[in-house]
Amino acid sequence: MIKMSEVDTKIKEKYYEPENFKLQFKEVLTDYSKFLFKPGKEDEELKKRDFLYNRLKSKRKFATKLDNTLTKIGLVAVFIVICWAVFAPWIARYNYFFVQGIDYSVSWYDPPTAAHPFGVSKFGRDVLSRLIWGARSSLSIGLIAIVMASIFGVIVGILSAYQGGIIDSIIMRIVDIIMAFPGLIMIIIIVSILGNEMYYIMLIYGVLGIPGYARLIRGSVLQEKTKTYVEASKVSGSSDWRIMFRHILPNCIAPVIVAVTFNVGGIILSLAGLSFLGFGDYALIEWGTDINIARSRLTTAPWASIWPGVGIFITVLGFMLIGDGLRDALDPRLQGKKKK
């Protein structure tokens, strides 16, 4: 182990002085090549550099806290589903329009064969290809809706909690009103009024998600805004916006991140339910729609409805497991126990 005093003062100045702060990036590009083929332990300068890097970098390692078997399973599951969604044209054997149309070369509800490894659904559609393409619509609707809901929910929640008084009362009563509606029935009604296009469904899920996040963050902001550092930053001249989003928000975003990962699963599940009931977008390949179509042949052709169900299962389970892992990682009270 090298001591700080042994480190060459020149190197020390090079990295510590703010004038040279930008220099180190430039240097990496020019000087790095000479260290490429030399083991780090042999070179004195590299050793010092490594030591300096360890001194400078933050001690909080978030990734190490996620070290949990179940969380890893969740990450793998979500990774697989994201791969399906992103690389669908390359992975799936049949293209989008082919599996949406009618294939006359095979009979309906054929059992698995080499050409159709997971079997065939109604209209001769390939189950595997539809499973892969279905990841796209589920993920895009779920993620966009959740991003919308969480961003607006967080902004509304912080504003309401920080400003307090009459603004808080008004916002919270609106939130109460939205929360009082039964979710699925509300969505079915709105979809049947506006039409069952994908964008409407996204929008509705987004809007209906806002109250939950507003409520969630309001509680922690109310707790956080009484702390001394808020007063201290007022003394240093911060505006209300700066206090809200630079000081308070980073300190109470953890429960929101956990809620987002849980709710992605929830929205995907609810979306599948919506399309199972026949209110989904028919232009999309959807797991819920697939189950709905194949439902009547469940006993004779179970593959046609089980595989889309497995798709939903993997996605929702993946997000839930990640959410669980994140909750453990972000909760400081659990850190001591996990070290065993």
Place this chain on the structure above:
Amino acid sequence: MNEAITGKTKITNKLINQNYDGPLLTVKNLAVDYPIIGGIFMRQIGTVKAVRDISFSVYPDETLGIVGESGCGKTTIAKTILNLVESSKGEIWYKNIRIDNRLKKMRKVRQKIQMVFQDPDASLSPRMKIVDIVGEPLRNLQGMRDGTEIRRKVLLLLKQVSLKAEHLDRFPHEFSGGQKQRIVIARALACEPDVICLDEPTSALDVSVQAQILNLLKDLQEKFHIAYVFITHDLSVIHHIGHRIGVMYLGLFVETGTIDDIFYNTQHPYTKALLSARPAVSEDEKQHKIILEGEIPSPSNPPTGCSFHPRCQEKMLPECNKESPHETILSDTHHVWCWKYAK
């Protein structure tokens, strides 16, 4: 003489940095009430009179100590000066600029009056790096935008409080209590202030670190000619650092004076009791402890007459529980509020 500036006059840097002969900070008849909200309809059912009638002024290069037991309104005075709490009566002046209850307009003045809070642990935002925390006044009040420039300035500030460059990119939880308090002091120094309100800056630290911080504050005062408003309940601390002291009881001064007046020519019975409560070394001092009976009265319902009379051991005059005592001037610097000296 400079004109008094109130109302809608725009406050510029020139006005703030002007030469001014009088006191840097003047507080006149300050009173602060906190409402008590309760009942079924969440109406105001009473007021806590935290500060009732306080006047003092702070001159350049001096330390004004404000001492008193918990709940007597010391912190409220500091918070009112910094506009964190609204005053209900009275005036606060910085040089010749009136600064009460107008937080947004007073951003310029904020450069010259800063505050150090009691708990260094809580007064640093836990998710921000030290560069951002210390650089915040520079960014907000002086309008610096260049990251490298702020870094350079922050490094200089950290060196003033004997911290090192490697601390720039760390988070507050990686520091000890004494280091955190140094960081808070560095932040207060960022805009070259004239007055710093120190709200019990040493009470959260252990004794050896307290001494370091006090010496640091003394050095900084000599170097930058800052005036301190030093709020504490520890009399030995104020003896070490202070020049003038005001002793507070239930939102009012009971005795003000220089160190010598208060410590060696004590007049008010409350000050005597406070002084005798200090940890004593000699056997002689230990025997003459004055032990006050009862608790400090509720500030929402202060006693009639002299607010100290229910606990006073020397009360002898009929006025004590009828009328509050007037200010009695014993010498140029030594003022006392007690009926004993009023006649």
